[in-house]
Amino acid sequence: MNSNNNDAILDLIAKGRPGSFEMLIEKYGNLVWSIGKKFLYNQSDLEDAVQEVMIAIWKSADKFDPNKAAEITFISMIARRRFIDYLRKITKHKSEDSMDDENNNINLYKESLLNEETDLALVKSAIEELDADGQELLRLSVYEGYSHSEISEILHIPLGTVKTRIRRNLMKLKDTFATNKIQSKVIQFKNG
Amino acid sequence: MDRTQEKLNKLLDLLSMRSCQSLTHIEELELNHLLDEFPEYTPDYFEPITALADASMYAHDEQNLSGMPEALKNKILSNFRPEYTGSSVLQVFKKIFEAPRLAWTMTCLLAIGTSISMIEFRNYETNYRNLSVKKAVLEFSSKDLIQYNWFAQTDDFCDCSGNVIWSDDGQRGFITLAGLPMNDPSENQYQIWIVDPKMHANPVDGGVFNITSIDSPTVIPINPKLPIEKARGFAITLEQSGGVVISEQSLILTAPKERPQSTYDNSSASI
Numbered sequence: 001m002n003s004n005n006n007d008a009i010l011d012l013i014a015k016g017r018p019g020s021f022e023m024l025i026e027k028y029g030n031l032v033w034s035i036g037k038k039f040l041y042n043q044s045d046l047e048d049a050v051q052e053v054m055i056a057i058w059k060s061a062d063k064f065d066p067n068k069a070a071e072i073t074f075i076s077m078i079a080r081r082r083f084i085d086y087l088r089k090i091t092k093h094k095s096e097d098s099m100d101d102e103n104n105n106i107n108l109y110k111e112s113l114l115n116e117e118t119d120l121a122l123v124k125s126a127i128e129e130l131d132a133d134g135q136e137l138l139r140l141s142v143y144e145g146y147s148h149s150e151i152s153e154i155l156h157i158p159l160g161t162v163k164t165r166i167r168r169n170l171m172k173l174k175d176t177f178a179t180n181k182i183q184s185k186v187i188q189f190k191n192g
Numbered sequence: 193m194d195r196t197q198e199k200l201n202k203l204l205d206l207l208s209m210r211s212c213q214s215l216t217h218i219e220e221l222e223l224n225h226l227l228d229e230f231p232e233y234t235p236d237y238f239e240p241i242t243a244l245a246d247a248s249m250y251a252h253d254e255q256n257l258s259g260m261p262e263a264l265k266n267k268i269l270s271n272f273r274p275e276y277t278g279s280s281v282l283q284v285f286k287k288i289f290e291a292p293r294l295a296w297t298m299t300c301l302l303a304i305g306t307s308i309s310m311i312e313f314r315n316y317e318t319n320y321r322n323l324s325v326k327k328a329v330l331e332f333s334s335k336d337l338i339q340y341n342w343f344a345q346t347d348d349f350c351d352c353s354g355n356v357i358w359s360d361d362g363q364r365g366f367i368t369l370a371g372l373p374m375n376d377p378s379e380n381q382y383q384i385w386i387v388d389p390k391m392h393a394n395p396v397d398g399g400v401f402n403i404t405s406i407d408s409p410t411v412i413p414i415n416p417k418l419p420i421e422k423a424r425g426f427a428i429t430l431e432q433s434g435g436v437v438i439s440e441q442s443l444i445l446t447a448p449k450e451r452p453q454s455t456y457d458n459s460s461a462s463i
């Protein structure tokens with residue numbers, strides 16, 4: 001699948017094309033589920049929230065502009081925002097209960113995502129430009145879903161320092177990614 | 193560091209927090225205040241980059257990616273697959289009504305089914321489980337959906353926020369509220385009012401509810417006691433337990449901010 005096909009799912013949804021919703025779930029269901037797992041620790045809450053996210057993506061498909069962001073960014077953004085909002089509505093229970101995940105064909109979807117989205121490679125490069133502390137803070141806040149207060153306790157550093165460092169690292173990440181993106185477009189333009 | 197830079201750093205701290213976690217009610221108020229001062233920033237300033245970084249982790253490290261359960265996939269598909277449900281239902285009905293002898297039987301069954309559905313609908317609306325999903329389904333499926341934000345009518349409730357969504361066609365809606373004080377259900381309950389000046393001289397009772405927690409926003413279904421032709425506004429009052437038919441209490445919240453005329457013009461303090 002190439003980049004054009006990748007953008008086509010939201011385009012197909014916006015046009016109400018039969019089968020597009022199944023395509024959305026097949027391609028991005030695992031991603032949405034995985035993002036949700038770090039915010040919600042109760043299977044029932046997670047399942048409800050995932051349903052909300054998939055509806056929200058369906059409803060927002062016509063707002064997607066491929067010139068502004070990659071499809072995966074758009075979907076991940078809706079998912080994260082919805083999960084965070086959902087988390088506010090419920091009491092967060094961190095339990096040791098295992099989730100009923102499916103393990104079939106996960107690699108297939110992972111690889112198709114990786115091959116399609118150049119933005120994923122650009123942001124990875126931008127993350128690698130952060131220093132080790134910056135990458136660790138990013139891992140805890142963005143990937144692991146810990147709050148700033150929890151990170152302060154985990155790393156034994158003042159909350160104010162955590163806020164400042166995360167803010168600076170996110171700004172640096174944002175700037176580096178934007179620069180990488182421009183350079184990538186220039187190269188693409190030069191190559192015709 | 194000057195005061196403006198301090199405020200900007202505070203704004204960026206809150207925006208970075210917002211992109212990764214839920215903010216407290218106070219933090220949200222502070223963020224909104226700072227966004228007013230720095231209109232070039234949007235609430236989702238950091239969200240695209242955190243979303244992409246997040247997706248990047250799953251794409252680059254296979255150990256992080258989990259599979260959505262097949263049962264959930266099937267459940268979502270069966271619940272929210274609009275392009276198929278319409279056509280298949282129509283096909284079934286078309287085949288049945290092609291046989292004239294079955295037409296009357298089918299009509300009778302439909303009438304019974306409609307009655308049962310109305311009873312189930314009432315149960316559905318009063319069932320408080322999965323309200324967020326039900327709200328999302330209404331948002332998803334209604335073409336005539338209206339949405340207003342709540343506005344406090346007195347300073348005592350200025351920290352309240354949230355919105356109301358409503359479908360005239362569906363005769364149902366939901367309110368989302370944060371910051372409303374908890375009530376003692378044995379003494380009083382909050383009551384929802386629907387303003388439909390075209391059809392009803394007085395606001396219509398939309399049901400009562402309780403606030404049992406102030407930690408998170410509450411979603412409440414609206415249960416109109418009379419048919420609504422065109423809802424023009426909504427209000428919330430605090431009433432005796434069980435609610436009243438016509439309120440004499442002060443309005444706590446209204447949506448939208450401006451009260452629709454011909455309903456509130458008799459009294460500015462009561463509905």
